[in-house]
Amino acid sequence: MGVESKSFSLLFVFLCLLIRYGSRGENVLLVPTPCAESHWFTLAKVGQALVSRGHVVTAVVPEDIAEKRRAERPDFKFETFHDQGTSALGNGEVDRNHSNMTQRSVYGYVKAGIDISNLITKHCDLLLGDIDMMSRLKAVQYSVIVFDSCIPIGAILAAHLDARVPYIAINRGDNYFFDMTSTGVPLGLSYMPFIGFDFTDHMTFVQRVQNVVFFTLAPMMADWLASNTYDGLVRKYVNEKETIQSVVSKTDLWLRQFDHILDFPGPSMPNMVQIGGLHIGAVSPLPxxxxxxxxxxxxxxxxxxxxxxxxxxxxxxxxxxxxxxxxxxxxxxxxxxxxxxxxxxxxxxxxxxxxxxxxxxxxxxxxxxxxxxxxxxxxxxxxxxxxxxxxxxxxxxxxxxxxxxxxxxxxxxxxxxxxxxxxxxxxxxxxxxxxxxxxxxxxxxxxxDQPQSPMERAVWWIEHAIKHGRLTHLRARAVDLPWYQYYLLDVAAFLLAVCSAAIGTVWCSCFLVCRKICYKNGGKLKSQ
The missing domain is CATH 3.40.50.2000 (Glycogen Phosphorylase B;)
Incomplete structure (x- = not known):
């Protein structure tokens, strides 16, 4: 009995060590968008899956909805801040936009967009400026930060807390086209329509014209709006030399809610992972x-x-x-x-x-x-x-x-x-x-018929980032290039100059030869 008791004790200690060190959870920080309730549901689903894997998940939420969130996700930890009602006001404005979309004029939409932008700026400033909460977040030393890229406050927060921590974006669409400008993915405008258009990948000539014009003008307007909304915050809380574009471009992974069964195939980058439908769980019996x-x-x-x-x-x-x-x-x-x-x-x-x-x-x-x-x-x-x-x-x-x-x-x-x-x-x-x-x-x-479910794929990649840190090897160099280099305009200018010089040289040579021949022929005629 003594030998069996000793063996049992050793086995118990071994199992305790295995649980303690073999399945040690990491600290994960979720940063939801201040607007659009449905976006929180997706982010929370990912957080719950990480909790089931043994990780400790913390979400940053305003004080006035903290109790609601705790009731929804009792397994999460929550860090709260006083947002002065900006999140509620933003959600209310979004609801009004959707409910009254057929009655609003273009001016009404523009004004609503500016109003929401101002609310977002104030909301983000209150979050980042909460010194006590920032001190607590820095003390925890999170292994990864996951945010909704619809409002890129998570990217600014990650850069503010610790530049060594990987941060991951979840998105379906992007208000500021960061999923395009911050990944370097090439756009096939002849067959990849803007997701807000009711076009397919078989576009007519007129639709292709609309698509090209939109993707020419809209990103410029979005860049202006993003700069006015976030650049001041980036300079204040990250670095004077950084912009919102440069901060978001350092995103390690883009978990994109797309799937080629439904969405049209197109080019992608190594740090862009398809997770369309990741929120779908097992079917439960109805009430x-x-x-x-x-x-x-x-x-x-x-x-x-x-x-x-x-x-x-x-x-x-x-x-x-x-x-x-x-x-x-x-x-x-x-x-x-x-x-x-x-x-x-x-x-x-x-x-x-x-x-x-x-x-x-x-x-x-x-x-x-x-x-x-x-x-x-x-x-x-x-x-x-x-x-x-x-x-x-x-x-x-x-x-x-x-x-x-x-x-x-x-x-x-x-x-x-x-x-x-x-x-x-x-x-x-x-x-x-x-x-x-x-x-x-x-x-x-x-x-x-997939080797992994979308949620399993998302969790695998998040844990991959936790294990290896910043995944800079997956980010395309394109995001760091100046626009004239990205579009090879400097190379085009050089080749144009070389061709022009070569053509000019040939033309001048031919002109001089012809002139010399004509001069000789003219001299012979005069002598005769």
């Missing part, structure tokens, strides 16, 4: 009330309707259009809606303030998904093989809808002009045309 509603649908099935977290309510006119179209269907309808319920709501419609969207789309009775074509919902529908009716609003949604149509996954309607008949006919068209369901099922199989 009893919803499951009962689903079962009552019989073989006709259920249609899921959701316009995401941004659109809180519809106008009364549009609400009546949707309600009238759904009332004509044999299918049951589960509709995520927050606001005043319409009059005469038919029995086949269930309106809820929140939906377990992934679980609903993964249910075998779900037939169609009606969506604003936000990337999260589109990827969930792709994963589960559910055809879509897209009514895009803004941002990347028109491009997402164009991709859905191009892949044969669904149809697109104009939310600002849609009628009851158009919506009803679109739904019936999807329900009765087997090609949409067959395409959805085929693309779902392709999407799922």
């Amino acid at each position: 009893k009330v919803l499951e009962s509603f689903y079962q009552s649908a019989g073989d006709d099935g259920v249609i899921v309707v959701s316009f995401g977290t941004v659109v809180k309510a519809m106008s009364s006119k549009r609400r009546e259009i949707f309600t009238a179209a759904f009332a004509r269907l044999r299918q049951k309808v589960v509709w995520r809606y927050v606001g005043e319920k319409p009059n005469g709501l038919s029995n086949n419609i269930k309106m809820l303030a929140w939906l377990p969207q992934n679980d609903l789309l993964g249910h075998p009775k779900t037939r169609v998904f009606i969506t604003h074509a936000g990337s999260s919902g589109v990827y969930e529908a792709l994963h589960h093989g559910v055809p879509m009716v897209c009514l895009p609003l803004t941002a990347d949604q028109p491009g997402n809808a164009a991709r859905v149509v191009a892949r044969g996954l669904g149809v697109k309607l104009d939310l600002s002009t849609v009628t009851t008949d158009q919506l009803y006919q679109a739904i019936v068209h999807i329900l009765t045309n087997n090609s949409y369901h067959e395409n959805a099922a085929r693309l779902s199989r392709l999407y799922r």
Whole structure:
């Protein structure tokens, strides 16, 4: 017994050492964007996956939402600061932009953009200027910083805390085109449309002209806006010689929420990793009330309707259009809606303030998904093989809808002009045309057939950065080149000069030879 007891004790000590040193977690810092609630969900999903791997995850959030975040993610640590309500104001402005997008003028959009930019500047200044919080963050010595590049405050924070710490961006679209200018990736403007356009990779001549003009002017405007918003903060908290462009260009990895099953293939850099649909998890059983509603649908099935977290309510006119179209269907309808319920709501419609969207789309009775074509919902529908009716609003949604149509996954309607008949006919068209369901099922199989899930891939790369530090070998030299070198204008000027000199030399030589010949011939004629 003594020998067995001693052996057991040694084994116990060994296991304790293995747990302590073999699976030691690292400190990870998450920096969410101050606007757009849906962006936090994605970042939090990545953080939760890192927690499950034994890492200690801390998120930087304003004081007024700290309790909400703690309730959502009890496994996280949180560092808080007083943002003077800038985050709430920014979210409110974003919501108004999306809810009233059809009523706002160009001037209204420009003014809203400037207002949001001013709020972001103030928000970031309050975050970076919180001396006590910065001292605590520096004391922890984080192994990696992960941020949402929609608002690149995470890059500034990383440079401010410790230049040796790798930082990683998660993005789908970028307000400032940093995913283009800070990676050096070449743009194929003839076949790679801007994600905000409802173009495909088969563009017409006019669409290609629009694409080229946009990518010529928009990055310049975005660069001006980014400089005015962030350069002062960079000079104040990082270095007088740095700019927001130079700071973001040092990003080690870009975890991009794209996948070639849905998105159009294009060039990429080694530090750009595709993780489209990383938020999708296993399907859970529905709550009893919803499951009962689903079962009552019989073989006709259920249609899921959701316009995401941004659109809180519809106008009364549009609400009546949707309600009238759904009332004509044999299918049951589960509709995520927050606001005043319409009059005469038919029995086949269930309106809820929140939906377990992934679980609903993964249910075998779900037939169609009606969506604003936000990337999260589109990827969930792709994963589960559910055809879509897209009514895009803004941002990347028109491009997402164009991709859905191009892949044969669904149809697109104009939310600002849609009628009851158009919506009803679109739904019936999807329900009765087997090609949409067959395409959805085929693309779902392709999407799922990966050696790693998108989340596993994201976590692997984050841990790769934790293990090896700054991944400078993956960053293209292109991001450090002056524009005239990147476009080889200096080489072109040199070759033009050489060619001009050579042509000039040949021309002068020929001229002199011809002149000499003519002179000799003229002299002979005179002598005769």
